[in-house]
Amino acid sequence: MDLTGTPMRNQLHIGIFGKRNSGKSTLINALTGNNGLSMPYVADVTTDPVYKTIEIQGIGSCVLIDTAGFDGKGQLSRRDAEGMGLAMERTDVAIIVCAGDDVGQELEWAKEFKLRKAPVIMVINKIDQISNTDKIRNKIYEALKEEPVKISAISRLGIEKVREEIVRCIPEDFEVKRIAGDLVEEGDLVLLVMVRDSQDSQNSQEEQVKQLRLQALCQLLDKGCIVVSCTPDKLGEALTGLTKPPKLIIADSEIFRQVYSKKPGDSLLTSFSVLNSR
Template sequence: MSLNDTTRGNRLHIGLFGRRNAGKSSLINALTGQAVATVSSVPGTTTDPVYKAMELHGIGPVVFIDTAGFDDEGMLGKLRVEKTEQAARETDIALLLFSGLDMAEDLKWLAFFRRQKTPVILLISHADELADEGRPLQAAVEQAAGEKPLLVSAGDKKGLEQVRQELIRALPEDFEQPSITGNLCQAGDLVLLVMPQDIQAPKGRLILPQVQTLRELLDKGCQALCCTTDQLAETLDRLKEPPKLIITDSQAFQKVYPLKPAASLLTSFSVLFAAFKGDIGYFLKGAEALLAIPASAHILIAEACTHKPLQEDIGRVKLPRLLRRKSGDDLKIEIVSGKDFPADLTGYDLVIHCGACMFNRKYVLSRVQQCQEQHVPMTNYGLAIAALLGILDKVSLPYEP
């Protein structure tokens, strides 16, 4: 990834949802102007969600998600619907296609999106084929859903400009990504990034949070200086004055904190991403709750990445080691990765999430909402490690919770 790329996790996610053969794939091809999705009259052609990143005039970088029909059947159909449900949780704006007068399933999904506070645009596709049948269906949907759907057609491009205008209108007010570094630094400040190059950082590359943070610092007009953990003491000795802010990897807190000048603020990439991707206030309360968990607690560690576990992996080795050092070997720790996340969280005393650099903010907040609704504390790697090391109150947050 170059410094100029917009990662998928930072793009507006626009999902297309509807029954099989509702016209989702045809519509996404028409909206993108490309043959992104396979179009067929055979029901169930779309299996796993198809993601297409592009620039949409008037909005900017987006990701279109073409999903399987939510009326799919059989064992494989059930798995496809589960994938569709996952895609729904990361959708910033939903395009919901109605295709018939039997609307029970469509309305159930509409209710889901409204509970998630996801803007929904109601559509009736194949308008060129429906002809006179489209108007009665449009009226029926309006009566059932309380909102008039747009008539669109991928074939003759009817309604596509209206859809684009509705997408602009439906753009969530809070979609603009918050600043990664928040109030911790401003133009002219010297910021020192301590970036361990361990086995988890592929040779020749930086990990994504480091790249994104570095890019923001340059955009802010900060003076960004980088070093590795073993070079920190020498780097600080060479400076005429201490840096305004030191950003490190959370797992290096123990080495960096003792060397930190008193005048410098200290935070980590994971702590910054707790606010950038999630709910910093809820995560902070979760970190405080971590200090009071019983020895027999059941903790869920959730990783966004699905990488092969490596030696000294932070989520699978280092964090569990710190947790057991605090609470003992009776602690039960369960680890999930990627988009595997239990629907029922009531059996857990705490959820600890990674920085989620690979997820979009909407999807992380949907997980936060799950925890809140089920009264399960949640925090993230950086805040959890700071709490376990006893320096939570010494770590600077990008925003006041």
């Protein structure tokens, strides 16, 4: 679970791949709006992949994966290679950053992702520093028959185009992996039934329950659902006050049976914890 409490496995994972010093971390800073500078480049230094949760308009919460760079001068250690492999397995959309006319390795990575049926966004970075962007573009287009996105991550040029490409490349089946994604559609009515939080207790379990509720609420709203909520003692009144039965009722696990006994026959019922484990 990441720092926001949203389980990472339910989020779109965007992997950033490229040679060392190609500007991968700077691109992530640009996408996240972070003005912080990355560590100085040292050819023999490699790091584990870094997973950073961000919000992208049109997607919602997603995870950016900043990977160790690859090139012919400094070979990845076994640990770094394993980290890169894991990052590759977790990647739903790959961004491959190019910053020089030797793009052989980048194209090999792109072809590998395509074999895995993962969308690839080719990016030419540092367009304000290098003069042969057309040559790089031609090599990429000849190999992949796709137009790369030209950017300057440090100057924030072309970053909005990268965001647009991410939205365009979201796998068609990704939505069904998200919480309640295949249970409701836009415009459906959803009722959340939740126990009142203890005023005094602040244990980790209660905090986790709060995060599960918040995650479900945010994703339902992102999907365009109509969401209402109540406590279990007000469930009868809430159902009576609705003009139609809710398509879906989501309840805390501890009151599941109580809610089941009162739910309309046509309403689906699940719990926050079950949704989280899907």
